Amino acid sequence: MTNGIHGSPYPHLVADIGGTNARFGWIEHAGAEIADVMALPTSGHPTLADAARDYLARTGHHGAASMAMGIANPVTGDEVRMTNHHWAFSISALQAELGLQRLVVINDFTALALSLPSLQAGQLRQVGGGSARANAPIALLGPGTGLGVSGLLPSAGRWVPLSGEGGHVTLSAVNAREAALIDQLRRRYGHASAERALSGAGLVALYDAVCALNGRAPDPMRPADVSDRGLNGSDPACVEALEHFCALLGSVAGNLALTLGAHGGVYIGGGIVPRLGAFFDQSLFRKRFEAKGRFQDYLAAMPVLVINAEVSPALMGAARALEQA
Numbered sequence: 001m002t003n004g005i006h007g008s009p010y011p012h013l014v015a016d017i018g019g020t021n022a023r024f025g026w027i028e029h030a031g032a033e034i035a036d037v038m039a040l041p042t043s044g045h046p047t048l049a050d051a052a053r054d055y056l057a058r059t060g061h062h063g064a065a066s067m068a069m070g071i072a073n074p075v076t077g078d079e080v081r082m083t084n085h086h087w088a089f090s091i092s093a094l095q096a097e098l099g100l101q102r103l104v105v106i107n108d109f110t111a112l113a114l115s116l117p118s119l120q121a122g123q124l125r126q127v128g129g130g131s132a133r134a135n136a137p138i139a140l141l142g143p144g145t146g147l148g149v150s151g152l153l154p155s156a157g158r159w160v161p162l163s164g165e166g167g168h169v170t171l172s173a174v175n176a177r178e179a180a181l182i183d184q185l186r187r188r189y190g191h192a193s194a195e196r197a198l199s200g201a202g203l204v205a206l207y208d209a210v211c212a213l214n215g216r217a218p219d220p221m222r223p224a225d226v227s228d229r230g231l232n233g234s235d236p237a238c239v240e241a242l243e244h245f246c247a248l249l250g251s252v253a254g255n256l257a258l259t260l261g262a263h264g265g266v267y268i269g270g271g272i273v274p275r276l277g278a279f280f281d282q283s284l285f286r287k288r289f290e291a292k293g294r295f296q297d298y299l300a301a302m303p304v305l306v307i308n309a310e311v312s313p314a315l316m317g318a319a320r321a322l323e324q325a
């Protein structure tokens with residue numbers, strides 16, 4: 001068994017645990033690529049340990065010495081409880097259960113942030129703005145089961161990732177229709193956070209809110225139904241919900257970019273935006289991103305980069321966290 005750069009013994013099991021998908025990969029030795037990447041449905045396994053064992057059984061791997069995972073919730077102590085799924089566990093108990101010498105657990109978007117400097121041009125699609133400045137703060141947000149938010153700050157020649165919960169900031173409106181939609185979300189949830197609109201469930205909640213404002217009973221929908229009918233134009237309420245989704249994401253992304261001074265670029269991760277393709281590029285997203293009054297020019301220069309969903313960069317970030325542990 002060999003050690004990593006800072007002493008994490010190999011082989012490494014790496015994981016990206018979202019509310020819907022649990023993605024795993026295997027690193028046999030130092031310098032090896034991440035192999036046997038596999039996504040398992042979180043709903044198909046009673047516990048995270050079960051999902052990890054299922055992955056190991058399916059791939060025939062055994063003897064992981066270290067594991068790193070990014071997981072979709074705040075990580076503030078030994079007890080971990082997912083925000084958008086029922087899995088909960090003790091980090092020390094999971095380490096013992098899986099027989100690991102080292103287990104590193106970080107937020108999933110913190111892990112994704114750690115991977116950003118290694119992404120290749122082919123894994124990104126730029127939506128407006130100029131060139132990213134070197135050694136400048138980077139912003140990251142991504143609608144999926146929830147709304148992940150993070151960033152990278154340059155410090156003394158290395159990148160420091162942020163571990164906040166920016167998906168739960170209060171959603172704000174820029175016109176009367178948005179205010180009415182957000183009011184619908186507030187009635188439904190009490191607090192209308194960004195995630196209540198900018199996630200899979202949020203897309204359905206926006207559709208429900210549009211129907212309520214139009215005095216129409218909503219059809220039962222999954223997030224993919226709303227986006228499919230919005231993209232093919234077959235249901236005007238879905239088209240409007242998808243347009244609001246993109247516009248509100250622009251407002252939230254612009255807020256994050258202003259707060260961080262993200263001249264290094266604003267990255268969009270998560271499973272939803274890459275599926276919207278040209279609709280997203282032609283939506284109000286970019287206009288809203290820049291619509292910050294006197295700071296329009298400041299934001300107009302910043303590139304927005306959509307991360308291709310086919311790649312699993314959060315696994316790379318988890319691997320990096322293990323190297324740095």
Ligand SMILES: Nc1ncnc2c1ncn2[C@@H]1O[C@H](COP(=O)(O)OP(=O)(O)OP(=O)(O)O)[C@@H](O)[C@H]1O
Nearest residue numbers: 018019020021072144145146200223224227270271
């Ligand atoms: N075509 C689609 N259009 C819109 N939403 C979709 C589509 N397909 C799947 N979704 C939704 O995307 C969400 C899953 O996103 P993602 O693939 O990023 O999962 P995840 O990594 O488990 O999420 P998270 O990290 O936010 O917990 C689910 O809410 C799902 O219903």
